[in-house]
Amino acid sequence: MPLTLYYHPFASFCQKVLIALYENGTPFEPRRIDLGDPASRAELAAVWPLAKFPVLRDAERNVVIPESSLIIDYLGRHYPGPHALIPADPEEAMRVHLWDRLFDNYVAPHVTKIVTDHFRPEGRHDPEGVEQAKALIAQTYALIERDLPPGGWACGDTFTLADCAAAPALFYANIAVPFAQHPKITAYYERLCARPSFARVIDEARPYRRNFPLAWPASYA
Known part of the structure; x- marks a missing residue:
């Protein structure tokens, strides 16, 4: 099997790549990385010295690809599926990439800011930074709510890279900054959760929920 994915099932950017792999039934060897374990971290660093996941290694082509969007682009070019x-189409692709960047840059990292603040030692919390992160997420919700199609997926009738990015970003964002007051986002998120690829990702991540510092909503069964 030429493809190896270095990842953790609870990490949102790793989940984004897993959704893409599951969508197309792409065979790969999973290598679960625990960054808190020195040996596991060293295994990842040996492949990608920055020790950030996800990372895809293609033994057949002798290349290593970091970053979730680059990995999904690479898979589409060299291991295309259905x-x-x-x-x-370049114009359609531009729109997909725009939505992908929207979720990756304006939702996911700000959720991380809110979550990681809970792990800071006493006296080193950043309440102002957390409030700013929440405000940026709320501002992004308003933009998403405005521009989302009333049905289907982020960019129309076809499930794309944008939806791979949206699913895990919204999953965690809804815990930190609930979006129940945004009906189009709520309906879209329900469609994402019903997608078999994302449902599988949610199920595989379930054992690690105990490590998450925020309270799980009752709807997250």
């Missing part, structure tokens, strides 16, 4: 997650 679902093209990035459209061939």
Whole structure:
């Protein structure tokens, strides 16, 4: 099997890649990395010295690809499946990439800011930074609510890279900054959760929920 994915099932950017792999039934060897374990971290660093996941190694082509969006683009070019997650049309692809960047840059990292503040030692919390992160997420929700199609997926009728990014970002963001007051986002998120690829990702991450510092909503069964 030429493809090896270095990842953790609870990490949102890793989940994004897993959704893409599951969508197309792409075979790969999973290598679960625990960054808190020195040996596991060293295994990842040997492949990608920055020791950030996800990372895809393609033994057949002798290449290493970091970063979730780059990995999904690489898979589409070299290991295409039945679902093209990035459209061939340049204008459509630009829109998909825009939504992908929206979730990756304006939702996911701000959720991380809120969550990691809970792990800071006493006296080193950043309440102002947390409030700023929440405000930025709320501002992004308003933009998403405005521009989301009333049905289907982020960029229309086809499930794309944008939806791979949206699913885990919204999963965690809804815990930190609930979006129940946004009906289009709520309906879209329900469609994402019903997608078999994301449902599988949620199930595989379930054993690690005990390590999450925020309270799980009752709807997250």
